[in-house]
Amino acid sequence: MPRLISAMEGFGVIGIVILAGYIAARFRIGGPTAQMVLNRFSFFISSPCLMFAILSKQPIQDIFHPSIIVAFASALAVGALFLVLNSLFFHMKAADAIIGSLNSLYLNSNNIGLPVATYxxxxxxxxxxxxxxxxxxxxxxxxxxxxxxxxxxxxAKEVLRQPLHQPLLLGSIGGIIVSAIAAKTGHYVIPDVIFKPISMIGDSAVPMILMAFGMSLRGSRPMRKGSNRRATATVVLLKNLIMPIIAFLVAYFLLGFRGTELYGCVVLAALPTGQNVYNYAARYNVGLTFARDGILLSTITSPVIIAVIAAVLT
Incomplete structure (x- = not known):
C-alpha cells in the first residue's frame, strides 16, 4: 500500500506541472508562441539528451531484458487493432489514424513510468x-x-534516412553504445564535464513537454462536440485495459513470467499514453485534439487500472 500511495503521488506531481502550463497560457506568460517553442526545444534538444543520460547509465543487460518482448507484443497488438477499428468504424484520415495508433500503444515511460517503476x-x-x-x-x-x-x-530513400532525422532515436542509440562500452571496459567512459550538462538539459524535457501539454488545454474542452469521441474512448480502452491484458497473457503463458516479473510487465503496460505523442502531433500539425484528449483521459484512468492490478496481482 505505501508503494501504491507513492505512485499516486507521482501522478499528482505530473498533474501539477500540467496545471502550471495551463496557468501560464491562461495569463499569456511567454506569448502566443510559447507552446510551440517548448514543443520544438524538447523534441530536438532536451528529449534526446534525456534518452542519452538515462540509457547510457543503464547496464546493457537491463536495457535488453526479456520483458521487452512483452512490451513489444502488447504495444504492436493494440496499435494494429486501432488501425483495424479505424478502417471499420471511424474512417479517420491516415495521419489522424497514425496518431490514434500511437496514442494506443505509446507508453509514458519517462515522467510516469520511472516513478511507477521506482515506487x-x-x-x-x-x-x-x-x-x-x-x-x-x-x-x-x-x-x-x-x-x-x-x-x-x-x-524508399527518405524512409531509410528517416531514423537519422529523429533526435530521440539518435540520443537513445548513443546511450546504448555508451552502455555497451561501459560493460566492456568496466567503467563509464563519458567524463562528468560532458555528462553533467547533457543530463541537466535532459532534465528539462519532461517539464517542458508537460507544460506545453497544459498550455494546449487552454480554451479547449476534452471530448467536446465535433471531436471523435468514439475514437478517443477506443484509444483509452485499448491503452489502459486491453494492453495490460495482452501483456499478462504474453508474460504468463508465452514467457512463463511469475511473481515480480509478471507484475512489472502488467503494471508498465497500464501506463498512460506518453506526452511525446502530443509532441509528435504538434510537430506535424495533425490530430492535435485527438492526441490531447487521448493522453489526458488515459492519464486520468491509468492510476485506477494500476490500483486494480496491484490489488489482483499482489
Whole structure:
C-alpha cells in the first residue's frame, strides 16, 4: 500500500506541472508562441539528451531484458487493432489514424513510468526496455508514416534516412553504445564535464513537454462536440485495459513470467499514453485534439487500472 500511495503521488506531481502550463497560457506568460517553442526545444534538444543520460547509465543487460518482448507484443497488438477499428468504424484520415495508433500503444515511460517503476516495482531500470523499443522502433516508424501521410510522397530513400532525422532515436542509440562500452571496459567512459550538462538539459524535457501539454488545454474542452469521441474512448480502452491484458497473457503463458516479473510487465503496460505523442502531433500539425484528449483521459484512468492490478496481482 505505501508503494501504491507513492505512485499516486507521482501522478499528482505530473498533474501539477500540467496545471502550471495551463496557468501560464491562461495569463499569456511567454506569448502566443510559447507552446510551440517548448514543443520544438524538447523534441530536438532536451528529449534526446534525456534518452542519452538515462540509457547510457543503464547496464546493457537491463536495457535488453526479456520483458521487452512483452512490451513489444502488447504495444504492436493494440496499435494494429486501432488501425483495424479505424478502417471499420471511424474512417479517420491516415495521419489522424497514425496518431490514434500511437496514442494506443505509446507508453509514458519517462515522467510516469520511472516513478511507477521506482515506487511500485522497486526497480527503475524496468522501464529501460520500453525506452529502447519506443525510441528505436515505434517512434521512427510512426514519424516516417506521419511524414509520408502529410507530404503525400513515399520515397524508399527518405524512409531509410528517416531514423537519422529523429533526435530521440539518435540520443537513445548513443546511450546504448555508451552502455555497451561501459560493460566492456568496466567503467563509464563519458567524463562528468560532458555528462553533467547533457543530463541537466535532459532534465528539462519532461517539464517542458508537460507544460506545453497544459498550455494546449487552454480554451479547449476534452471530448467536446465535433471531436471523435468514439475514437478517443477506443484509444483509452485499448491503452489502459486491453494492453495490460495482452501483456499478462504474453508474460504468463508465452514467457512463463511469475511473481515480480509478471507484475512489472502488467503494471508498465497500464501506463498512460506518453506526452511525446502530443509532441509528435504538434510537430506535424495533425490530430492535435485527438492526441490531447487521448493522453489526458488515459492519464486520468491509468492510476485506477494500476490500483486494480496491484490489488489482483499482489
Amino acid at each position: 511500485i516495482l522497486g526497480n527503475p531500470a524496468l522501464v529501460a526496455p520500453i525506452l529502447v523499443m519506443q525510441q528505436a522502433l515505434f517512434t521512427p516508424v510512426g514519424l516516417t508514416a506521419l511524414d509520408v501521410s502529410t507530404t503525400g510522397r513515399f520515397s
